Amino acid sequence: MKFAKRVLVLGAILSLGAAGACSSGPGSAGGDGGDGAVTVAATSNEKPALDAAVAAYEEAHPDAEIQVTYAALDQYQTTIRTQLSSGTAPDVLFVWPGNGNPVAMEVAAGAGYLEDLSGRPWAEQISEGIKPVARRDGKTWIAPVGFSGIGAVYNTTALDAAGLAVPETWTELLDFCAAAKREGKVAFSLGAQTPWVTQLTSYALTPTLVYGPNPEFAQQMANGEATFADSAWQSALNKYVEMQERGCFNESPLGTSYESSLTQVAKGDALGVVQVNSAVPALKEQAGDDVSFDLRPLPATDDPAETRMAGAAGSSYGVNAAAEHKDGALEFVDWLMSAEGMNLYAETNAALPSIPNDQFTVDPALTTLQRYQEEGKTFPYMDQQWPNARVQQAHFTAVQELLGGRTTPADALRRMDEAYQQGA
Template sequence: MSLTKRTTAFMAFIAASALTLSGCGGGASSADPADSNPEGEVVAREISWLLSRPADGGVITAMEQIADDYAKDHPGFALNLITTPDRPSYIQKYETLAAANKLPELFDTDATPFAQKLAEQGRMMDVEVLLEDLGLADSYRDAALNYQRFDDGSLYMVPFEFQLEFFWYNSALLQSAGVEVPKTLDDFPAMCKALREQGVTPIALDGQDQWPLERYMAYYPFRMAGPEYIQDLKNGEASFSDPAGKAAAEWLYELGQAGCFQEGFSSTGYADAQALFTSGKAAVYNIGTWELSNLATEALDPAVRDSVATFTLPTIEGAVTADNEYVTPSGIGMAVNAQTYDPLVRDFLAFALEQYPEIYAATGALSPTTTAQTTIPADATDLYASSIQQADEVGEAIAMPWDTQLDPATNTRLQQELTLLVQGDTTPDEFVATMDAALQENTDD
């Protein structure tokens, strides 16, 4: 084992040990995570929110406005936003503070095994109970809440977003190549070959950030085995060598052999990948509705604007999930620290969660609730409204992004091996063997 790997493993062990100890005593609060309405006066003070969101994004902008409005009637109140947009750095900070029992009143987290351990230790408020107590539970989209749930169905995070992930495509380029929108995932290689013959990049991919390629790894297993596969995989109860995992590896290898992604995709960043599509050089681009302002408004190049359309995740023969079930994330959730929860935190959350949907939807984004209607920009194309409408038509099962599910070590190795697999530097069998070994090592740890 390398020095770097030994150091990483040691630090992970220390963090895990500290987390275990901090849940057993030393300053841990005896607050009841289900006691959402504690007795006492609302005494204004500064509260903090540890978050991993763009500083100029809609969520933070809306919450800053709400906090300012709340402070007008509660002198002395302030919401301190501790922002770390870079996700790996954020996770390190979040887990370190959790291990030291120093998390602030509010903090961002995905529904990871680490977060579930915090919940099991009584360190996070039960959001299901909180929303019911505030009379807001029925206003949230089922899919938005379900994305935040742990595998056992419990809910400890509040969603602030709702997104749909589509395959955006240039209908003119597909037509010129004589291909139709793929009906199944197995239609992708043939589509890619036909587009390549026309000198067109089939699929634009941000390979530099790695998570977009990891989305493709999730697709075949979701259709073949449902959302349970990734749940079992992260818990060490399934393997990459299972039929769903092998099928995914073989499909991704085929995509690579068919030249589906641009040359040098592994070093292409987010903006450059999007530019390939918006300039008409690539035929397909897999991204979410957070890009509506760039892909469904007059900001889009007029040369391609009328040709842009979308399709959702194709199916496979014998699929166990429905056509209207695909990647519908509600982003990283906000947890409420049970150890610092008091009448002020409850009162602020009651105010904020009531005001938030309308303010957020006014920015042109999809609210996690059904109570706020998204404001369609004046320069929007028809695709903007039709994309928003699909939010009311999604199914129950969600294709969870694997980077929010797997432990950091396995996830990092998976992202590295996926690039090698698509580039043809490793075979599906080699990929599966490597990932099963990594999964076993990290699950054992």
């Protein structure tokens, strides 16, 4: 029995030691930079732009060291939340503007994980269109480095070859769909198998139909004074369905992925795709230098003057309230928000700087978006002002069911209202 006890004690010590080793210390995935390096975490979509920005920053600041960790979007959302709640998050982190996302500004700042950036030199220069999604309780919590937009990205080379022009009104758009069909082309490629793609047509139509005529709509919804079902969202979803019925989209959009939809446009089989500006570099890469693209608003009425675009804070960063290297983190974020930082970031990412400036050379494909930004004719992405991520998911599901003929716009909007009313 003496031997038995010795083995028991040894076993317990070994197990405890092993378990302790597994759980001790701060997480190594971006939590500890060591040697005074400022740690940054972002989604892998940001890699080209952030790498370029970090290289330029380190060159301009020889004493500074920035250590970046990237993760795919889903993985980033789960990792960063765990790191924030366990106190091992990096000094600077990619944060989604507004709300409606697991790592959105409202969520992270609401839980007290973000540093107040209201006193930074750039905070007051943020444009009015972006302020609602960068601020909470009157304070600025994120640095919106880029400005992005949603519209129809046209393959202008294919458009010219087919002898067609970009539609400026809703009637022209329906005619454009019919003309494309006659030419044996798809007017707008739709990869609705990828859930997030389903929302883009709604987001391209509602600025003109909902938020343009009633700029207070998002606030009215927040106050409980408006609903999706009793708004022009109904008209937007009706038009979405009409586009499908009139043959504007490819056959079987529900079986087509985001990647396939881009390939169709890059090859010229489809003339356009309703997408975010980040699709432009992806299309250029596939199509080569001989093919040109243009991001334009998707018309929703017959008066071009009424047309608006969804344009919003894109790539945004927050500073961890418990950052180990807070001064270095704030300096880096300030630099990102300088004209030099924003322009470099936007040029690499095919976006626009969030604070317009003369030094920026705009990508020719984005001149219309830039004009709309400067004229204040853009509205934030709709989900950025929704109280939880369920509304967006309800929208994805509803659109897929609409395209599959399994629901009606009225029922889709009723479910989005239900999700909205669940609150934060």
